[in-house]
Amino acid sequence: MSxxxxxxxxxxxxSLRERYPRAFARTPLQRVVLAAILLALVAFVxxxxxxxDATPARVINGLDRFAKIAGALFxxxxxxxxxxxxxxxxxxxxMAFLGTLIASIIAVPLGFMxxxxxxxxxxxxxxxxxxxxxxxxxxxLVWALVYVRAVGxxxxxxxxxxxxxxIGILSKLFAEAIENVDRxxxxxxxxxxxxxxxxxxxxxxxxxxxxxxxxxxxxxxSNARSATILGIVGAGGIGFHLSDRIRAHRWEEVGFIxxxxxxxxxxIDIVSHFLRSRxxxxxxxxPLMLQAEADRPPATEAPSSR
Amino acid sequence: xxAAPFLAAMLEFLRMPSDASNATVLRFEGAFARLRRRQRxxxxxxxxxxxxxxxxxxxxxxxxxxxxxxxxxxxxxxxxKTLPEIRVATLTADIGHWYYGFWRWxxxxxxxxxxxxxxxxFGAIGGFLLCFPASRNLxxxxxxxxxxxxxxxxxxxxxxxxxxxxxxxxxxxxxxxGFLALTLHTTGAMGKLYAEANENIDERQLEGVRASxxxxxxxxxxxxxxxxxxxxxxxxxxxxxxxxxxAAIVGFVGAGGIGQELYHAxxxxxxxxxxxxxxxxxxxxxxxxxVCEKVxxxxxxxxxx
Numbered sequence: 001m002s003x004x005x006x007x008x009x010x011x012x013x014x015s016l017r018e019r020y021p022r023a024f025a026r027t028p029l030q031r032v033v034l035a036a037i038l039l040a041l042v043a044f045v046x047x048x049x050x051x052x053d054a055t056p057a058r059v060i061n062g063l064d065r066f067a068k069i070a071g072a073l074f075x076x077x078x079x080x081x082x083x084x085x086x087x088x089x090x091x092x093x094x095m096a097f098l099g100t101l102i103a104s105i106i107a108v109p110l111g112f113m114x115x116x117x118x119x120x121x122x123x124x125x126x127x128x129x130x131x132x133x134x135x136x137x138x139x140x141l142v143w144a145l146v147y148v149r150a151v152g153x154x155x156x157x158x159x160x161x162x163x164x165x166x167i168g169i170l171s172k173l174f175a176e177a178i179e180n181v182d183r184x185x186x187x188x189x190x191x192x193x194x195x196x197x198x199x200x201x202x203x204x205x206x207x208x209x210x211x212x213x214x215x216x217x218x219x220x221x222s223n224a225r226s227a228t229i230l231g232i233v234g235a236g237g238i239g240f241h242l243s244d245r246i247r248a249h250r251w252e253e254v255g256f257i258x259x260x261x262x263x264x265x266x267x268i269d270i271v272s273h274f275l276r277s278r279x280x281x282x283x284x285x286x287p288l289m290l291q292a293e294a295d296r297p298p299a300t301e302a303p304s305s306r
Numbered sequence: 307x308x309a310a311p312f313l314a315a316m317l318e319f320l321r322m323p324s325d326a327s328n329a330t331v332l333r334f335e336g337a338f339a340r341l342r343r344r345q346r347x348x349x350x351x352x353x354x355x356x357x358x359x360x361x362x363x364x365x366x367x368x369x370x371x372x373x374x375x376x377x378x379x380x381x382x383x384x385x386x387k388t389l390p391e392i393r394v395a396t397l398t399a400d401i402g403h404w405y406y407g408f409w410r411w412x413x414x415x416x417x418x419x420x421x422x423x424x425x426x427x428f429g430a431i432g433g434f435l436l437c438f439p440a441s442r443n444l445x446x447x448x449x450x451x452x453x454x455x456x457x458x459x460x461x462x463x464x465x466x467x468x469x470x471x472x473x474x475x476x477x478x479x480x481x482x483x484g485f486l487a488l489t490l491h492t493t494g495a496m497g498k499l500y501a502e503a504n505e506n507i508d509e510r511q512l513e514g515v516r517a518s519x520x521x522x523x524x525x526x527x528x529x530x531x532x533x534x535x536x537x538x539x540x541x542x543x544x545x546x547x548x549x550x551x552x553a554a555i556v557g558f559v560g561a562g563g564i565g566q567e568l569y570h571a572x573x574x575x576x577x578x579x580x581x582x583x584x585x586x587x588x589x590x591x592x593x594x595x596x597v598c599e600k601v602x603x604x605x606x607x608x609x610x611x
Contacts, residue, residue: 041427048424051417052482052562062477069476087366094363101360137588139555141467145572146580150384151377155367160381229465232559236367243559246471254472262463 073255081253085241089260092237093268095155095230096223099162104216106167111174111212112200118178129175135168140226144235155236162223162230170212170219177211178204217272224268228261388581405582411567415590418563421484421556422549422594428485429492429549430542433458436493437500438526443512444504446522455501461494466552470561481562488549488556496545503537504530539605543598550594554587 008016017024026034078085112118114128144161151157186203194202231239238257245253315334363369390404405411438444440458445451469487477483511529520528557565564587571579 045424045427048420048485049482051420052424052485053480054482058477058482062473062482066473066476069472090366091368094365094367094369097359097363098367098369101363133592134588137551137591138584139551141555141558142568142572142584145558145569146384147377147381149572149575150381151373156369156373156377159367159369160377225463225465229467232467232471242468243471246468246475249475258464258468261465261468262460265463 069251072251073258075252076255076259077252078256079250079253081241085238085257085260088231088238088241089228089264091155092158092227092231092239093224093264095158095237096162096220096227098159099227100166100216100220100223102159102163103166103170103219104212106163107170107174108212110167110171111178114171114175115178117181117183118200118204129172132168132172132175136165136172137168138165140165140223141230141233144230145233148234153234153236158227158230158235158237161235162227166219166223170215173215174208174212177208177215181207214276217276221265221269221272225261225265228265384577387577390578390581404578407567407579407582411564411583411586414557414564414567415586417481418553418557418565418587419550419590419594421481421488421553421563422546424485425488425492425553426542426546426549428489429496429545430538432489432493433496433498433500434538436497437504438530440497440501441504443507443509444526444530455498458494458497458501461490462498463494464491466491467556467559470556471559474560479560479562484553484556484561484563487561488552491552492545492549496541499541500534500538503534503541507533536605540602543602547591547595547598550591554591 110128110132114125114132116125119125119128140161143164144157147157147160147164151160181204185207186199189199189203227237228242229239231237231241232243234240238261242254242257245251245257315330315337318330318334390400392400392404436454436458439450440454442448442451442455445454466487469490470484473483473486477486507530511533512525515525515529553563553565554568555565557563557567558569560566564583568580568583568587570576571583
């Protein structure tokens with residue numbers, strides 16, 4: 001790099017460094033704090049690895065075996081069961097679709113009940129809101145295992161599991177959407193002499209419906225992913241075949257199923273994205289919680305968006 | 307815009323004095339009727355497509371209403387059985403009986419927490435290394451960008467429990483397999499998210515550092531990082547919340563944590579254990595969510611000062 005006309009001579013740089021040490025380096029205190037944080041982090045990692053029983057021999061053996069498995073995934077082949085796998089994959093997508101649909105329908109009245117401007121009494125709203133938290137706090141896989149015990153093996157348990165978790169998520173999101181409606185539109189409808197039901201129908205619903213549909217579509221994307229694993233506990237879909245092949249060490253077929261999941265999830269993402277942009281112009285902002293759900297946090301809430 | 311001629315007609319209508327035989331009124335009525343007809347046809351079309359999809363989904367996933375109705379009472383029965391028997395007279399003894407395994411479960415929950423923390427830490431490091439070549443504006447070469455971006459997306463699409471199944475075979479049963487599974491998934495998710503944050507930065511700062519002779523690393527350090535670090539922090543905290551949930555279930559396939567115990571409780575119908583463990587897990591998740599929210603707000607607050 002050649003020295004340009006505006007570059008600083010070494011002597012001048014040294015004097016600047018002396019006069020403004022804070023601009024060139026951290027203070028000793030900052031350095032000590034930084035070192036302490038790093039040390040604590042390293043200690044934490046060492047403690048965890050010790051607790052996880054990660055001895056060097058185990059890690060090396062494991063990596064060796066993992067490399068062999070990763071190699072064996074290729075070339076992905078469906079085995080003799082190609083159409084079985086396609087059917088099971090379709091079953092997973094169907095489960096996600098039905099589960100999201102059922103949850104969306106049930107979540108609409110629940111969302112209204114959980115919204116502050118619809119149900120102003122804290123004593124009623126609080127237990128409703130907490131039960132949403134409980135429903136979504138328990139993972140769909142746990143619900144699936146419970147439903148398999150209750151209604152038997154098969155996709156019905158999977159549909160119910162997806163619906164249960166989603167009722168918690170969608171009710172909360174719907175309630176938030178309803179709380180954020182523009183009062184003016186509701187007031188306008190009220191000024192024409194509308195009763196409570198009419199205020200809801202013509203004042204609130206037109207504002208929240210696009211947001212609700214777009215949230216439901218986001219949930220469908222996320223559920224298509226989780227529906228592929230519910231079969232691991234016997235709740236229908238491709239997951240059963242996947243865990244079966246892994247336990248039997250039939251790695252080429254495992255590779256094929258993984259490729260299938262990746263392709264189907266990508267296609268659903270594209271279709272859902274298209275639907276949202278084509279039919280729903282409002283509600284384009286992904287809600288914070290769903291952004292996490294679908295691995296894409298917000299631009300609005302991020303601290304740097306000033 | 308199908309609504310534009312309608313709106314124009316309406317505006318014209320509003321400016322006109324009311325007169326039923328006015329040509330403008332007729333034009334407005336015509337435009338309005340056409341708009342309504344088009345909307346109605348669209349609605350009917352969507353409804354038909356939607357119903358066909360619902361039917362196909364119900365058919366393929368064998369979802370029958372009578373099976374659902376037959377199952378509902380059994381679901382109620384199941385949840386009834388999980389409720390512990392607690393009387394006021396023997397309150398503490400009953401709760402003690404319900405939570406007989408409290409300390410063992412607490413230790414397993416601690417494992418779950420550690421899996422989530424470690425996976426978030428290593429996943430964030432992995433995602434950090436991955437995100438710069440996976441950003442369109444920083445990768446330099448379009449092929450490099452494409453390769454790393456797809457890599458991140460694939461790593462994030464495969465569910466963590468699938469990784470857990472594979473790592474349990476490779477590394478044996480235990481929390482180490484769960485940690486690796488979650489780390490791999492988190493690396494993909496973070497790589498993609500961080501890369502998206504990188505792509506949304508102000509390009510002028512890059513040009514500034516480049517113009518003063520900065521190389522690629524200096525551009526990253528002095529132009530990119532100051533802009534994206536707050537976003538990275540928010541995303542990482544979000545991921546921690548998700549990872550706690552995932553870490554609680556990787557035990558279903560033997561990858562450590564409380565999941566294994568929960569799986570056994572449900573599989574062997576230890577009803578009261580199920581409710582006891584689920585309550586502990588949900589309480590832990592809520593506490594972590596609360597802590598993350600507090601940290602996030604503190605950081606955002608500082609940022610705005």
